[in-house]
Amino acid sequence: MTSSGPLADAVRAALARVQDPEIRRPITELDMVGAVEVADATARVALRLTIVGCPAADRIERDVRQAVLAVPGVEAIDLEIGVMTPAERDALVTRLRGERRMPFGPGTLTRVVAITSGKGGVGKSTVTAELAVALAARGLAVGLVDADVFGFSIPGILGIPDAKPTQVGDMILPPVAHGVKVISIGMFVEDRTPVSWRGPLLHRTMQQFLTDVYFGDLDVLLLDLPPGTGDVAITLGQLLPNAEVLVVTTPQAAAADVAERSGLVARQTGQTVIGVVENMAGGVFGSGGGDEVARRLEVPVLARIPLSGAVAAGGDAGAPVVLGDGSDPAADALIGLADALVARGRGLAGRSLL
Numbered sequence: 569m570t571s572s573g574p575l576a577d578a579v580r581a582a583l584a585r586v587q588d589p590e591i592r593r594p595i596t597e598l599d600m601v602g603a604v605e606v607a608d609a610t611a612r613v614a615l616r617l618t619i620v621g622c623p624a625a626d627r628i629e630r631d632v633r634q635a636v637l638a639v640p641g642v643e644a645i646d647l648e649i650g651v652m653t654p655a656e657r658d659a660l661v662t663r664l665r666g667e668r669r670m671p672f673g674p675g676t677l678t679r680v681v682a683i684t685s686g687k688g689g690v691g692k693s694t695v696t697a698e699l700a701v702a703l704a705a706r707g708l709a710v711g712l713v714d715a716d717v718f719g720f721s722i723p724g725i726l727g728i729p730d731a732k733p734t735q736v737g738d739m740i741l742p743p744v745a746h747g748v749k750v751i752s753i754g755m756f757v758e759d760r761t762p763v764s765w766r767g768p769l770l771h772r773t774m775q776q777f778l779t780d781v782y783f784g785d786l787d788v789l790l791l792d793l794p795p796g797t798g799d800v801a802i803t804l805g806q807l808l809p810n811a812e813v814l815v816v817t818t819p820q821a822a823a824a825d826v827a828e829r830s831g832l833v834a835r836q837t838g839q840t841v842i843g844v845v846e847n848m849a850g851g852v853f854g855s856g857g858g859d860e861v862a863r864r865l866e867v868p869v870l871a872r873i874p875l876s877g878a879v880a881a882g883g884d885a886g887a888p889v890v891l892g893d894g895s896d897p898a899a900d901a902l903i904g905l906a907d908a909l910v911a912r913g914r915g916l917a918g919r920s921l922l
């Protein structure tokens with residue numbers, strides 16, 4: 569690694585401001601920058617990409633050129649692009665992963681929030697995706713695990729229906745949508761059909777999502793659970809007893825029973841139910857469902873999200889309403905939910921008082 573003279577140092581400093589768009593760390597920290605020399609106002613930079621055919625290669629190359637050419641005294645760049653050797657890549661993966669196995673269990677600094685519902689179709693995935701984007705828009709580092717094996721609608725709602733994670737060694741880099749790092753079972757099945765896996769396979773898959781997917785340091789990790797009280801909810805209850813849980817329900821009174829049950833199952837695993845989100849309020853679903861579930865679980869209703877054509881259209885188009893022009897009451901309610909979550913802080917979730 570040759571780097572000589574103040575101009576070469578300035579080029580290195582400029583390169584330290586270029587991020588790998590997938591790993592979201594400076595390329596200099598990822599061992600992607602080799603020799604740097606400057607001669608006759610021309611900077612020679614050796615770049616090592618993590619994998620052949622790296623999907624972010626164009627972007628990295630463009631950012632590197634721009635950063636280097638902005639250094640006073642540099643007029644041209646001679647960029648030599650190579651690929652890491654398997655040994656270099658293994659060393660990087662080991663370093664990034666550290667010794668941590670499953671970084672989101674008890675003791676984590678990341679706030680883990682699971683979103684559940686009693687039955688399907690109440691808008692749980694929509695609420696989860698919009699909430700994730702609203703939190704990311706506030707500047708938080710947000711990850712989203714779509715664990716809804718029967719639906720996996722999150723990638724579509726976020727506008728990345730066909731995105732696939734990049735694999736570096738045995739590390740999986742999640743695609744990023746609207747600032748949210750997203751991983752979904754739908755990214756690993758061929759024809760997007762719902763998965764009919766049972767307990768052990770689901771358990772392993774969830775564990776892998778939480779361990780092998782490189783999210784980096786997150787402020788918040790959201791999990792979109794399948795509706796009901798099945799294997800995934802129980803598995804995640806075991807893996808993440810420290811998680812906080814939001815229960816999404818419609819205002820329909822008849823939905824209250826099943827919604828309450830998913831909250832109770834979460835609580836049995838040690839998770840903390842922090843509130844209820846009533847979705848599709850003011851529609852044809854009657855009223856009182858959210859209050860009823862909240863009363864039975866002894867938690868507050870954190871948001872009431874009105875039925876909104878904009879929300880449905882935004883979900884179809886992959887354009888979250890929380891990033892819209894602010895004219896939609898449902899968007900306000902969803903942003904209010906993000907505010908309520910942040911204002912609530914981490915509380916005592918997952919910490920024993922005894």
Ligand SMILES: Nc1ncnc2c1ncn2[C@@H]1O[C@H](COP(=O)(O)OP(=O)(O)OP(=O)(O)O)[C@@H](O)[C@H]1O
Nearest residue numbers: 688689690691692693694719874875876879880883
């Ligand atoms: N507040 C809302 N106003 C209007 N439409 C909504 C609202 N919330 C969700 N929807 C729409 O309702 C449908 C179901 O939403 P979604 O897929 O999020 O439900 P879900 O509870 O996650 O279902 P499942 O668990 O079965 O995947 C979608 O078409 C979505 O766009």
